[in-house]
Amino acid sequence: MRITTDHIQSTNKPREVSHAREFNFLAENLEKKGLDVEQLIKKLQYFQIAIPSWALGTGGTRFGRFSGGGEPATLIQKIQDIGILHALNRSSNSVSLHIPWDIPQDYDAILQTAAEVEIGFDAVNSNTFQDQADQSLSYKFGSLANYDQNIRALAIEHNKEVIRIGEKLGSKALTVWLADGSSFPGQHSFRKALQSTYESLQEIYKELPSDWKMLVEYKPYEPYFYSTVIQDWGTSFLLANKLGEKAYTLVDLGHHLPNTNIEQIVATLMTEGKLGGFHFNDSKYGDDDLTVGSIKPYQLFLIFNELVAGFEETSNPAPAWMIDASHNLKDPLEDLLQSIEAIKLAYAQALIVDQNALHAVQASHDVTLAQEILQDAFRTDLRPLVREAIRQSGGAISAIHSYRELKVRETLIKERGKDSKASGL
Ligand code: RM4
Ligand code: MN
Ligand code: MN
Numbered sequence: 001m002r003i004t005t006d007h008i009q010s011t012n013k014p015r016e017v018s019h020a021r022e023f024n025f026l027a028e029n030l031e032k033k034g035l036d037v038e039q040l041i042k043k044l045q046y047f048q049i050a051i052p053s054w055a056l057g058t059g060g061t062r063f064g065r066f067s068g069g070g071e072p073a074t075l076i077q078k079i080q081d082i083g084i085l086h087a088l089n090r091s092s093n094s095v096s097l098h099i100p101w102d103i104p105q106d107y108d109a110i111l112q113t114a115a116e117v118e119i120g121f122d123a124v125n126s127n128t129f130q131d132q133a134d135q136s137l138s139y140k141f142g143s144l145a146n147y148d149q150n151i152r153a154l155a156i157e158h159n160k161e162v163i164r165i166g167e168k169l170g171s172k173a174l175t176v177w178l179a180d181g182s183s184f185p186g187q188h189s190f191r192k193a194l195q196s197t198y199e200s201l202q203e204i205y206k207e208l209p210s211d212w213k214m215l216v217e218y219k220p221y222e223p224y225f226y227s228t229v230i231q232d233w234g235t236s237f238l239l240a241n242k243l244g245e246k247a248y249t250l251v252d253l254g255h256h257l258p259n260t261n262i263e264q265i266v267a268t269l270m271t272e273g274k275l276g277g278f279h280f281n282d283s284k285y286g287d288d289d290l291t292v293g294s295i296k297p298y299q300l301f302l303i304f305n306e307l308v309a310g311f312e313e314t315s316n317p318a319p320a321w322m323i324d325a326s327h328n329l330k331d332p333l334e335d336l337l338q339s340i341e342a343i344k345l346a347y348a349q350a351l352i353v354d355q356n357a358l359h360a361v362q363a364s365h366d367v368t369l370a371q372e373i374l375q376d377a378f379r380t381d382l383r384p385l386v387r388e389a390i391r392q393s394g395g396a397i398s399a400i401h402s403y404r405e406l407k408v409r410e411t412l413i414k415e416r417g418k419d420s421k422a423s424g425l
Pocket of ligand 2: 177217252279324
């Protein structure tokens, strides 16, 4: 299924009048505060978030998986699904591939489909946390950190292969999420595991093309439950610093222990110019991969507040943005539309924070006003602004409603069948 301009216009039509009323009212209030609404709209339009190739099918838990039907069974179909999202909200113009879940077969056909639906290729992700069908050695006890040099070599080679695949598609970054760790005290030596990981990453780093980045992701636990080799931002930062200027830390919002101050981590990494990428999701307990903004929207806003301030005040290069959420209840496309809206909303809220006023009250230790400034921005309903930015880019005023009214899922089920399955989690 392809979403056309006519589709968008027909579903926007009945919403235009009330949207215009809401937007004009908001725009007037923002202008009164001295904000440049046109500039805000430009920034919101420019902000694009990559979609992971593994989030287009229903996610499972270790207890089961309930498919909603019409899942994309091939990489081309996955790219077409992202094309549907992008046509609706004009906010996700790239895909992030997970290898080997999505090894491209026919590169020309893939690139052609991607171009047709205006989708590019973001960071490529390696996977050494699962054994593949024809794999000679097992990752059961780790990959890049494994005691066995041959297993490390296999994992290193896989990462190099992922870079080669990404090069053919126009990707500019490799994301390494390393599951390696231990489930029981004494299982392995922390120091040896870290050293092996560093040496393995060095081998991969040597293979990076000059205009590429390596994004090193961290996670405190899971799939191992006692220790993870790259457990926190500090370990990732340490490795990125040792590896060199093309290596950066990647922050996945779900990869922190409860109540961690993620916004502070973001600020620290940006100060050091080492924030390379972001995986958005939300969580209540662990790596829950829930819809962005569904549990802790205020935290998301505070994170964006640091990002926006960091863009202005540090020389940290623009990070790679990606959604990394996948669960088993909602239609995955609706879930992604909601996530993207939540991200743009938090970004918009951060953009209207009066940073100068904030600096002034910080200097005079006016704690009360500091809170007022942040919460005033957070409590402003900026949905009409985000919708207007999307509408002006040719997207839907309400992506979710257009999606339902255009019967996208029903059409995909008709086209692909009830039982088609997406590769991934
Ligand atoms: C991990 C991590 C990675 C993602 C996999 C599927 O927890 O978030 O980024 O590639 O899950
Ligand atoms: Mn992630
Ligand atoms: Mn994760």
